[in-house]
Amino acid sequence: MPDSLTADTITITGHDGDEIEAYLATPLHQETFGAVVVIHHMPGYDESTKEMVRKFAAHGYAALCPNLYHREAPGADPDDAAATARANGGVPDERLVGDVAGAAAHLKSLPGANGKVGVIGHCSGGRQVVLSACSLELDAAVDCYGAFVVNDPPEGFAAKPILNKIPDLSCPLLGLFGAEDKFPAPDEVKVLDDELTKHGKAHEFHSYDNAGHAFFAVDRPSYRVEAAVDGWQKIFTFFGEHLAA
Amino acid sequence: MCTYLTEKIAIAGSGKGAHGWFGLSEASVYVDHPVHMPQEHTVNIDFRNPALGPSARVAVELSEEAALALVDAIKAAIDSAPAGLASEHPDATAEERMAG
Numbered sequence: 001m002p003d004s005l006t007a008d009t010i011t012i013t014g015h016d017g018d019e020i021e022a023y024l025a026t027p028l029h030q031e032t033f034g035a036v037v038v039i040h041h042m043p044g045y046d047e048s049t050k051e052m053v054r055k056f057a058a059h060g061y062a063a064l065c066p067n068l069y070h071r072e073a074p075g076a077d078p079d080d081a082a083a084t085a086r087a088n089g090g091v092p093d094e095r096l097v098g099d100v101a102g103a104a105a106h107l108k109s110l111p112g113a114n115g116k117v118g119v120i121g122h123c124s125g126g127r128q129v130v131l132s133a134c135s136l137e138l139d140a141a142v143d144c145y146g147a148f149v150v151n152d153p154p155e156g157f158a159a160k161p162i163l164n165k166i167p168d169l170s171c172p173l174l175g176l177f178g179a180e181d182k183f184p185a186p187d188e189v190k191v192l193d194d195e196l197t198k199h200g201k202a203h204e205f206h207s208y209d210n211a212g213h214a215f216f217a218v219d220r221p222s223y224r225v226e227a228a229v230d231g232w233q234k235i236f237t238f239f240g241e242h243l244a245a
Numbered sequence: 246m247c248t249y250l251t252e253k254i255a256i257a258g259s260g261k262g263a264h265g266w267f268g269l270s271e272a273s274v275y276v277d278h279p280v281h282m283p284q285e286h287t288v289n290i291d292f293r294n295p296a297l298g299p300s301a302r303v304a305v306e307l308s309e310e311a312a313l314a315l316v317d318a319i320k321a322a323i324d325s326a327p328a329g330l331a332s333e334h335p336d337a338t339a340e341e342r343m344a345g
Contacts, residue, residue, distance in 0.1 A: 080300050083302055154250045220278065
């Protein structure tokens with residue numbers, strides 16, 4: 001079957017050589033494939049994120065989501081792990097980049113991998129997508145409503161704006177936003193859009209009317225079916241263009 | 246939206262979690278997405294003891310109205326009891342207790 005897949009929890013080598021948990025899904029009966037690192041949102045390495053990992057495999061990509069909270073909360077429920085990470089001020093940027101690098105290396109090592117790796121993330125993961133694509137050599141990046149790429153986060157939070165890193169962006173960027181979102185608000189998205197244009201970086205931004213933050217989240221009231229369906233089509237078209245063999 | 250803002254305080258008390266009772270040392274309060282309540286944003290309170298691990302947590306997700314009503318109810322309950330009855334320092338004066 002073209003959408004057959006296998007999925008499993010594995011251990012990968014992340015930042016600083018740390019062994020961390022990760023969720024891997026790979027397509028079956030496919031000789032070669034591109035790959036996607038899925039960065040989980042702030043609520044954690046949870047069921048809905050793992051569903052996304054499997055969705056990419058069903059569409060012919062190997063997909064891997066590192067558990068960014070594994071160090072603070074090995075084996076904990078995703079919500080408990082997220083609460084611990086939040087109380088600690090979030091995931092340090094350097095560690096995030098190291099974990100994404102480890103995930104990308106693991107994907108490239110899989111038999112059948114074509115060597116192309118994309119990255120996608122939602123919410124806090126959207127900012128971490130931009131950070132990763134400005135820090136690592138990747139082939140495609142999808143930022144779904146990531147805030148604090150341009151503006152400062154609240155005091156005491158570890159994350160800092162990363163607009164100054166845009167000259168280092170290594171790959172095309174697809175940005176999907178809600179016009180009613182406040183974090184990032186449309187003016188913040190516009191600043192990022194202009195900065196990418198200024199530096200000649202290939203990018204494609206879409207802002208959906210009648211959608212706010214987290215419009216892809218099927219298990220939350222923020223879900224917006226029109227935006228989510230169109231957004232998924234744009235994601236697969238984009239990865240199809242940039243991650244094909 | 247994700248607010249990221251977190252109020253964190255040290256507390257004394259006990260809570261009952263998935264594995265029974267345990268001592269509490271911290272509380273985090275934040276307005277952000279809930280895990281369970283069917284609302285886009287809620288007032289979330291985590292009663293925690295990090296020394297016992299991430300699972301040592303009692304969590305609630307409240308509407309803004311419920312959270313504010315809870316604050317009033319807590320104050321009313323304390324005010325209706327003899328001063329200092331539930332204090333960590335029952336022999337201290339009211340001024341000393343207010344000063345922490």
